[in-house]
Amino acid sequence: MSLDLISTATVSRKGSQMTLSSDRTRTDMLRGLRFRVSCPVALPGEPGYERCTPWNGVPVNPAAVVLAATPQDVVHTVKFAGAHGMTVAVQCTGHGATGVDGDTILVLTAGLATLDVDTVGRTACIGAGLSWQQVLDATTPYGLAPPCGSAPGVGVVGLLTGGGVGPLARSIGLSSNYVRRFEVVTGTGALLHVTPQDSPDLFWGLRGGKSTVGIVTAVEIELLPIREFYGGALYYDVAAVLHGWRTWCADLPESITTSIALQQLPPLPGVPEPLAGRFSVSVRLAAIGDHGEAQRLLEPMRRVADPVLDAVSVLPYAAIGAVHADPVEPLPVHEDHAVLRELTAEAVDALLAAAGPQSASLQAIVELRHLGGAFARPPVHRDAFCHRDAAFSLITIGVLAPEIAAAVPGNAAQVVNALNPWSTGGAFPNFAPATGAERLVSSYDQETLFRLAALADRHDPTGVLATGQVARIRY
Template sequence: MVSSALEPRAPREDLAVAADRLAASVRGPLFTAASDGYDEERARYQTHRPHRPAVVVGAAEPKDVQLAVEFGAAHGLPVGVQATGHCPALPAGTGVLVSTRRMDEVRVDPVARTARLGAGVAWRQVVEAAAVHGLAPLNGSAPNVGAVGYTLGGGLGLLARKFGYAADHVRRIEAVTADGRLRDVTADGEPDLFWALRGGRDNFGVVTALEVDLVPVERLYGGGLYFDGAAARDILGAYLRWTRTVPEEMTSSLALVPLPDLPSLPPPLRGRYVVHVRIAFLGDPAAGERLIAPLRALGPRLADSVRELPYTESGTIHNDPVPPAAYVGTNAMLRDLDEETAGTVLALAGPDAPITSVVEVRHLGGALARAPREANCVGNREAGYLLAVLDRVTEDDADAVRAAHGRLMDALSSLTTGRCLNFLYGADATPDEVRLAYTPDDYLRLRRIKAAYDPGNLFRLNHNIPPAPAPR
C-alpha cells in the first residue's frame, strides 16, 4: 500500500517561497498567476471555464513531473496534467498543473512495429513518424489531439472497428504515481496499475511516456460525403441500415452539423446545416466504392471527398476544427439506434430544436466489442453506436445548453449502456458520469486500485475516480 501523498513531508512554508524553490529545481519553466506566460501555458483547446492553477510546471523531463507531484503532495494541492487540453474535466481554482507539451519525442521501432510517445506528443507527429516505415498508429480523427490522454481514455479512432481501442494496443507505460515514484508499468510488472491506466486516464499517475503498437497501414479509402441537412432524417435512417451490412474493415460515423458562414469553408457548405458521413475503409478502393454506393445514391451531395488517400491525410476525413473554442458536450454509448429514436434525436437537437447542436453517431462493433490481448478497464464494449452531442457556448448560455444535452441523454436512456470517457467534457465529467464509462465490477476494482496508489486522491483534477474507503 502506498502511503498518502497528501500528508505533508515537511512543515508547510509560504507557497510563493516554495514555488521559487521548485522553479530552481525543474528543468522546464514554472509559472504562477503573477508570471508572464501563465495564461499561455495553462491554455488548452477547450477554452470554457479553464483551470486557474496555483502553479504550472512546464515539464521538460520525467524528473520535472516527479518534483511537481511531490510539491503538490507536500502543500496539499491537487495535481492535474495537460498536453493539448482537448478533453478537460471540471475546472479548478487551485492546484498544480503539469504541462507536458515539451515532452514531445516520438521514437518508432519499425521491426517491433511500436512507437514510444512522450507525454506531450500530438497525433500528427506520430502519424508522420510512422508513415516513413509504412505504419500507422491507432489515432483519432483530429491530428492535433494529444496522443497520450486520448489513449488513456480508451481511444476510439479511425480504424477502430478493425483494430479496437487504442488502449488495447499499449505495451508499456511510464508514470509518476502519487508517492513521486517514476514507475515502469507493464502487464508483467504492476499488472493492476497497467490495467487501470489503460482506460482510467490520469487517475493513477501522471504518464510521462507510452509504448504503443503500430499497424501496417499506408493508405486507406476514405473521406467525407456532405448532404443538405433538409434530408437529415432520411439520410440518418439509411446510414443506420447501411451500418448493419458493412465489414469490420469499414469504420464510419455520421455528423449533423450547423456550419457557420465563414470564408474558410467551401462555398457549398457555408452557413448550412449539413449531414457529414465520414468513411475510413481498409481494403481495395474498388470494394470501398461498392460499399458506399448506397450512400452516394441517397441524393445530391454538397461535397464528396471520398477517395484513396495516404494515411498521412487521414485527418481530412472528419476535418475537425483546429482553433481553440469554448464548448460543452456529452455522449451516450447505445446498445442500438433505430430510426424512430433517430427522429427523437433530431427533434431534440436538430435544426428545428430550440438549441441546434452538433450530433455525431459513430458505428461501433467489430474489434471494439472483443476483449483485448491484455485486459484493460475500457467499458461498454457491447455498445453498437456512440452518440455524442456538442455545442459552442458563452458563459451566458452554457447552462441552458447543458440542460438541452441532458434532455437528449434522458431520451436515450433506455438504449444507453454508459458513457465514453473521451467525450465527457468539463462540467459533465462528474464522478457519477465517469462511473458510467465502466462496468460496475471494473469500477469497484478501479476504486480499490486508486486507494492503493492514490489514497488521498491527489490526482483529482480529472475525470475523477475516488478511492475506495479504507476498511474499518
Template sequence: MNFADRTTDLLVLRPGDPGYDDELAGFQTGFTHRPSVVFAASSADDVIAAVRYAADHGLSAGVQATGHGLPGACEGGVLVTTKRMDRVAVDPGARTVRLQAGVRWGQVVAAAEPYGLAPLNGSAPSVGAVSYTLGGGLGILAREFGYAADHVRSLDLVTADGRLHQVTRESDPDLHWALLGGGHNFGVVTELEIGLVPVRTLYGGSLAFDGREVDPAAVLRAYEEWTRTVPDGLTSSLAAVPYPDIPALPPHLRGRYVVSVRVAYTGTDGDQLVAPLRESGPVLADSLREMPYAESRTIHSDPDLPHAYYGDSAVLSGLDVEVGGALLAATGPDAGGPMCVLQISHLGGALARPAPNSVPYREGRFLVRLLSVGDRDAARAVLDPAFALLAPVTIGRALNFAFGAGDRTDGLYDTATLKRLAGLKSSYDPANLFRENYNVSA
C-alpha cells in the same frame, strides 16, 4: 528505449507570473485551470519534482498536454503541463512507436508514414496521443484494429509517491489494466510505447447531404440499415452539423445543415460498399477516395482553432431510428439554442473483442456524441434533454468524449470495472492526489 532526460531548468509559474496564462492556454477556451503552481515539464524528472511538491504541500496534482478534454475549471493545486515533452521514435522492425506525454497524434502519423505504418489515432491531429489512449482511444480504423489502448506495450508512470515506474502487462498487470481506460487517475504518464499497424493507404472520406433538402432522419435510417451489412473492417460515423451563417466559414457551408457519413476502410471494395448510401438523396459533397494514411485527417476535418465547447456521450445497445430522428430534431438548426454537433459512431468489430484493460462497454453498438459550442448552461439545456431521449438504450458514457462534464462521473464505467478501479486507486493513490480529472474515488 527511453528518451534521455533533458538538462534544462524547470520552469515553475504561479498566478501573476509572466507566462502563467499562456502556459495554461489550450484548445478549450470556455474555461481553464487556475492552479496555485504550474510545473512546465520537459522531462520525467520535472514531473517527479511536481508530484513530490504536490504531495509535500497537501495539494492535488493534475496534468495537461493540449487542453482538449478538460473536465472543468479547477482552482488551486499543482498542474503539470507536458507540451514540451514532444519526442517521438518509431521502431519500424518492431512496428512500435515510443512517444512522450506532450506528443500530438499528427506528429505520430507523420513519424510512422515513411515506414508504411500508422498509429491508431483519433480524427483530430492536434489531440494529445497519451491522454486519448488512456481514455481508450477510438481511432479512425477502430472497427478493424480495436481501441488504441489495446495496443499499448508499456507506460512510464510517475505515481503519487513521486517514483517513476515502467509499467507493462507482465511487470504490473493490475496497474497496466487500470491505466488503459482509467485516464489520469493513477499518476502522470511521461512516455508510452504502442503498436503501429501496417497501413499505408486507405479508402476514406465523407458523403455529405444538405439537411434542408434531404430528410436527415431518412439519411440516418439508411445509415443504420447500412451498418448492418458492412464488414468488421469498415469504420464509419454519421455527423449532423448546423453551421451558422457567419463570414468565418467557407461560403458553401454558411447557414447549411450538413448531414454526412464518414468512412475509413483498408479494403479494396470501398466504392461498392458505400454505393447504397449514395442513394439516400442528392449528394452535396463526395470526398470518398483512396488516400495516403497521412491524409486521413481530411475524413472528419475537425476544427483546429481553439474554442469554447461542452459535450458528452452515450454508448448505446442499439439505435432506434425513430428515436434517432427525434434526436436530430432536438439538436438541429430549428431546435433553438446554441449550435450543437451530433456524431453517431458505429461500434462493434474489433472494438467488441475482450482486452486486458479497463476500457468498458465493448458490447455497445453505437456511440452518440453531442458537442455544443459556447456557454455551459445553454449547452446543458440542449444536451440533457437530447441524452434523455436515448436513456432506454444507453449503457454508459465514454471518458474521451466528456467535455466540461467534470461534475458527472456516473456511467463512465460499468459496476465491476468501477469497483476494481476504485480498489486499485486506494492502493496506488490513497490520498487521491490525482483528482483533477474524471475521478475514480477510492
C-alpha cells in the same frame, strides 16, 4: 468497506498537511518548487502561466504551472504537492480538459516531446507532450500508421489512457490495444515502467482509467502497416439521410468504420461554402482492405440522396484526420454524450426531432458512431475500458458563442435525453469530459470502479492525483 466516488468539487485537501497563513506565505511556498525542478514554474500573472489555457476553453486557474521538460520534473512536482497538501493535474493540449482550481499544480507536458520510431520493429516510443499529428508526420512516410483518434491534434497519452475510439475502431479496435509500455509517475512520486508482464494491474488501469493511477510521461505503441485507406465524408442537405445510414450500416463488414453527423457549422475559415451557416448531414467513412469493395459498399449511401459535396476517395493514412475534419484551432465548446444499445427507426425520428433542421438545436455537431466489429472484442491484455457491447455512441458538440453559451448545455441535455429509451446509461472516458461521481458510474461498471479505486489507494494513498474525479476506498 465501501466504494465511494469522490469528486474534488466536494472534497478539499486544504490544510491536510499544513496551513497557509497568508497569500504571501503561499506564494513563497510555491516559488520553492522552482528549486526542486529543472524547468520553468509560472505562478498566476507570471510569463508562461497563460499556457495553461486549454484547447476547449474550460476555466483553468491552477496555483502554479509546471512546464515539465523531463519525467523527473513530474516526479519532483508530485512529491512537492504531496508534502504541501496540494493536488496535481496534467495537461497536454487540453482538448478534454476539466476545471482546475487554486489548490492544484498543473503539469504541462509539451516539453516531454521525445519520439523514437523503430521502422523495422514497427513501434514508436512517444513522450507525453506529443500530439498524434506529430507522430503521423514521423511514421507515415514509412508506411506505418499510429492508431490515432478522429482528431490528430489531440495528445497521444490522453487518448490512450481513455481507450481511444478512433476512425478505424471497427477494424482495429481501441487505440489502447496497441500500447506496449507506459512510463508513469504515481501519486507517491515513483517513476515506473509498466508492462503487462511486469505490472499487469497498472497496465490494466492505465488503459481506460485515465490518470486515476498515475501521470504518464511516455508510452510505447505498436504501429500498423497501413499506407492508405478508402474514406472521407459525403455531405448532404437532407436530414432523412440518417434513416438511410441506419439501415446501410447494419450489415457492414468490420473493415468499414462509419459515423454520421447532423451539422450546423458556422461560416468560419476552413468550412466549405456549401456547408457554412446551414444545416447539413455528414456521413463519415474509413475502410481498410479492398478499396474497390469499400467503394461498392458505399454506393447505396451515394444513392440515398445527391451529396452536395463528395469527399470520399483513396487517401494516404497521413490524411486520416480528413474523415471527421475536426477543428484545428482552439474552440470553447460544451460536449454531452451517451452510449446506445441500438438505433431503431424510432430513435432516428427522436434524434431528428431534437437536433434536425426544424428543431432549433444549438448544437454545432450531433454525431452517431457505429461500433461493433473489432471494437467489441476484448484485447489480448485486459483493460479498464467498459461498454464494448455498445452498438452506437452519441455525442453533441456545442460552440459556446457568447450569445448562446448559457443555453447550449441545457439544449445538449435535451438532445441526449431524447435518446434515453435506447441508451445503456453508459459513457466513454474520452467523450464529453466531465467530473463527479455520476460520470464515473456511467463510465465504468462496479467491478472496474472498485479495482481502479484499489489501484489508486495503493499508488496514490494521500490523494495527490485526486483532481477532477477519482474512485477511493473507505474502510
